[in-house]
Protein backbone atom coordinates (compact mmCIF):
# COMPACT_ATOMS: atom_id res chain seq x y z
CA UNK A 95 0.00 0.00 0.00
CA UNK A 96 2.78 2.42 0.94
CA UNK A 97 4.42 1.61 -2.42
CA UNK A 98 1.18 2.38 -4.25
CA UNK A 99 0.92 5.78 -2.55
CA UNK A 100 4.59 6.50 -3.37
CA UNK A 101 4.02 5.49 -7.02
CA UNK A 102 0.97 7.72 -7.32
CA UNK A 103 2.88 10.65 -5.82
CA UNK A 104 5.84 9.99 -8.17
CA UNK A 105 3.47 9.89 -11.18
CA UNK A 106 2.01 13.23 -10.14
CA UNK A 107 5.52 14.66 -9.69
CA UNK A 108 6.43 13.56 -13.24
CA UNK A 109 3.92 16.17 -14.50
CA UNK A 110 5.68 19.01 -12.69
CA UNK A 111 8.67 20.91 -14.13
CA UNK A 112 11.94 19.21 -13.16
CA UNK A 113 14.41 20.76 -10.72
CA UNK A 114 17.94 20.90 -12.17
CA UNK A 115 20.56 19.17 -10.02
CA UNK A 116 24.32 19.32 -10.66
CA UNK A 117 26.04 16.04 -9.79
CA UNK A 118 29.79 15.45 -9.83
CA UNK A 119 31.65 12.19 -10.29
CA UNK A 120 35.25 12.64 -9.14
CA UNK A 121 37.20 9.81 -10.73
CA UNK A 122 40.66 8.81 -9.56
CA UNK A 123 43.26 7.33 -11.94
CA UNK A 124 42.39 3.78 -10.71
CA UNK A 125 38.67 4.34 -11.47
CA UNK A 126 37.48 4.89 -7.89
CA UNK A 127 34.67 7.44 -7.60
CA UNK A 128 33.64 9.56 -4.61
CA UNK A 129 30.23 8.94 -3.01
CA UNK A 130 28.59 10.78 -0.12
CA UNK A 131 25.88 9.71 2.29
CA UNK A 132 22.75 11.85 2.52
CA UNK A 133 22.46 13.49 5.93
CA UNK A 134 19.67 13.04 8.47
CA UNK A 135 16.67 15.26 7.87
CA UNK A 136 16.74 15.05 4.04
CA UNK A 137 14.58 12.68 1.97
CA UNK A 138 16.41 9.35 1.57
CA UNK A 139 18.68 10.08 4.57
CA UNK A 140 21.47 7.50 4.81
CA UNK A 141 21.40 6.68 1.08
CA UNK A 142 24.60 7.09 -0.92
CA UNK A 143 24.81 9.51 -3.84
CA UNK A 144 27.33 11.43 -5.87
CA UNK A 145 27.99 14.83 -4.31
CA UNK A 146 26.02 17.74 -5.74
CA UNK A 147 22.82 19.67 -5.28
CA UNK A 148 20.18 21.90 -6.76
CA UNK A 149 21.12 24.56 -9.31
CA UNK A 150 20.16 28.04 -8.09
CA UNK A 151 18.34 30.62 -10.22
CA UNK A 152 20.69 32.24 -12.74
CA UNK A 153 23.51 29.79 -12.00
CA UNK A 154 25.13 27.56 -14.65
CA UNK A 155 25.20 23.82 -13.98
CA UNK A 156 28.98 23.79 -13.73
CA UNK A 157 28.97 26.79 -11.35
CA UNK A 158 26.43 24.95 -9.15
CA UNK A 159 28.66 21.87 -9.21
CA UNK A 160 31.69 23.90 -8.15
CA UNK A 161 29.71 25.63 -5.36
CA UNK A 162 28.30 22.36 -3.97
CA UNK A 163 31.75 20.73 -3.89
CA UNK A 164 33.21 23.69 -2.00
CA UNK A 165 30.28 23.78 0.47
CA UNK A 166 30.06 20.03 1.12
CA UNK A 167 33.66 18.88 0.71
CA UNK A 168 36.04 21.84 0.50
CA UNK A 169 37.09 20.68 -2.97
CA UNK A 170 37.78 22.91 -5.95
CA UNK A 171 36.56 21.22 -9.14
CA UNK A 172 38.85 22.72 -11.79
CA UNK A 173 37.23 21.13 -14.84
CA UNK A 174 34.58 18.51 -15.59
CA UNK A 175 32.93 16.98 -18.66
CA UNK A 176 29.15 16.67 -18.97
CA UNK A 177 28.45 12.92 -19.07
CA UNK A 178 24.68 12.31 -19.06
CA UNK A 179 21.38 13.74 -17.97
CA UNK A 180 18.71 11.68 -16.20
CA UNK A 181 15.13 12.66 -15.30
CA UNK A 182 13.64 10.97 -12.26
CA UNK A 183 10.31 11.49 -10.49
CA UNK A 184 10.49 10.80 -6.74
CA UNK A 185 7.41 11.16 -4.52
CA UNK A 186 9.07 14.32 -3.07
CA UNK A 187 10.50 15.85 -6.27
CA UNK A 188 10.95 15.60 -10.02
CA UNK A 189 14.66 16.06 -10.66
CA UNK A 190 16.81 16.46 -13.76
CA UNK A 191 20.24 15.16 -12.81
CA UNK A 192 23.16 16.58 -14.80
CA UNK A 193 26.08 14.21 -14.22
CA UNK A 194 29.60 15.52 -14.82
CA UNK A 195 32.84 13.54 -14.63
CA UNK A 196 35.96 15.24 -13.29
CA UNK A 197 39.55 14.05 -13.19
CA UNK A 198 40.77 17.51 -12.31
CA UNK A 199 40.18 18.83 -8.77
CA UNK A 200 42.16 20.31 -5.93
CA UNK A 201 41.94 19.27 -2.26
CA UNK A 202 41.03 16.23 -0.18
CA UNK A 203 37.35 15.62 0.69
CA UNK A 204 36.43 16.98 4.13
CA UNK A 205 33.04 16.36 5.68
CA UNK A 206 32.01 20.01 6.04
CA UNK A 207 28.27 19.30 6.40
CA UNK A 208 28.64 16.20 8.57
CA UNK A 209 28.06 13.53 5.88
CA UNK A 210 30.13 10.39 5.41
CA UNK A 211 32.15 10.05 2.18
CA UNK A 212 33.84 7.06 0.58
CA UNK A 213 35.80 6.26 -2.56
CA UNK A 214 33.76 3.54 -4.24
CA UNK A 215 35.61 0.86 -6.12
CA UNK A 216 37.19 -0.96 -3.25
CA UNK A 217 34.22 -0.27 -0.94
CA UNK A 218 30.62 -1.12 -1.78
CA UNK A 219 28.23 1.67 -0.76
CA UNK A 220 24.59 0.70 -0.29
CA UNK A 221 21.83 1.68 -0.40
CA UNK A 222 22.22 4.03 -3.38
CA UNK A 223 19.64 6.62 -4.44
CA UNK A 224 17.33 4.92 -6.97
CA UNK A 225 18.18 7.34 -9.81
CA UNK A 226 21.92 6.74 -9.21
CA UNK A 227 21.90 2.90 -9.36
CA UNK A 228 21.99 2.57 -13.20
CA UNK A 229 24.71 5.21 -13.36
CA UNK A 230 27.02 3.14 -11.18
CA UNK A 231 26.38 0.14 -13.46
CA UNK A 232 27.26 2.21 -16.59
CA UNK A 233 30.34 3.60 -14.84
CA UNK A 234 31.47 0.10 -13.87
CA UNK A 235 31.31 -0.92 -17.54
CA UNK A 236 33.37 2.14 -18.44
CA UNK A 237 35.86 1.68 -15.59
CA UNK A 238 36.31 -2.07 -15.44
CA UNK A 239 35.12 -3.25 -18.92
Ligand SMILES: Nc1nc2c([nH]c(=O)n2[C@@H]2O[C@H](COP(=O)(O)OP(=O)(O)OP(=O)(O)O)[C@@H](O)[C@H]2O)c(=O)[nH]1
Nearest residue numbers: 115117136143144145146147148182187189223225226
Ligand atom coordinates in the same frame (compact mmCIF):
# COMPACT_ATOMS: atom_id res chain seq x y z
N1 LIG B 1 23.54 15.07 -5.22
C1 LIG B 1 22.85 14.08 -5.77
N2 LIG B 1 21.49 14.16 -5.83
C2 LIG B 1 20.85 13.14 -6.38
C3 LIG B 1 21.55 11.99 -6.89
N3 LIG B 1 20.63 11.09 -7.37
C4 LIG B 1 19.40 11.62 -7.15
O1 LIG B 1 18.34 11.11 -7.42
N4 LIG B 1 19.53 12.90 -6.55
C5 LIG B 1 18.39 13.74 -6.17
O2 LIG B 1 18.63 15.08 -6.52
C6 LIG B 1 18.13 15.97 -5.53
C7 LIG B 1 19.31 16.75 -4.96
O3 LIG B 1 18.87 17.59 -4.02
P1 LIG B 1 19.57 17.87 -2.61
O4 LIG B 1 18.50 17.92 -1.61
O5 LIG B 1 20.71 16.94 -2.36
O6 LIG B 1 20.17 19.27 -2.97
P2 LIG B 1 20.66 20.43 -2.05
O7 LIG B 1 21.87 19.98 -1.32
O8 LIG B 1 20.76 21.64 -2.97
O9 LIG B 1 19.45 20.53 -1.03
P3 LIG B 1 18.77 21.62 -0.18
O10 LIG B 1 17.38 21.70 -0.75
O11 LIG B 1 18.75 21.00 1.19
O12 LIG B 1 19.57 22.87 -0.30
C8 LIG B 1 17.47 15.11 -4.46
O13 LIG B 1 16.08 15.00 -4.74
C9 LIG B 1 18.12 13.75 -4.67
O14 LIG B 1 17.25 12.71 -4.29
C10 LIG B 1 22.96 11.92 -6.81
O15 LIG B 1 23.65 10.95 -7.20
N5 LIG B 1 23.56 13.01 -6.25
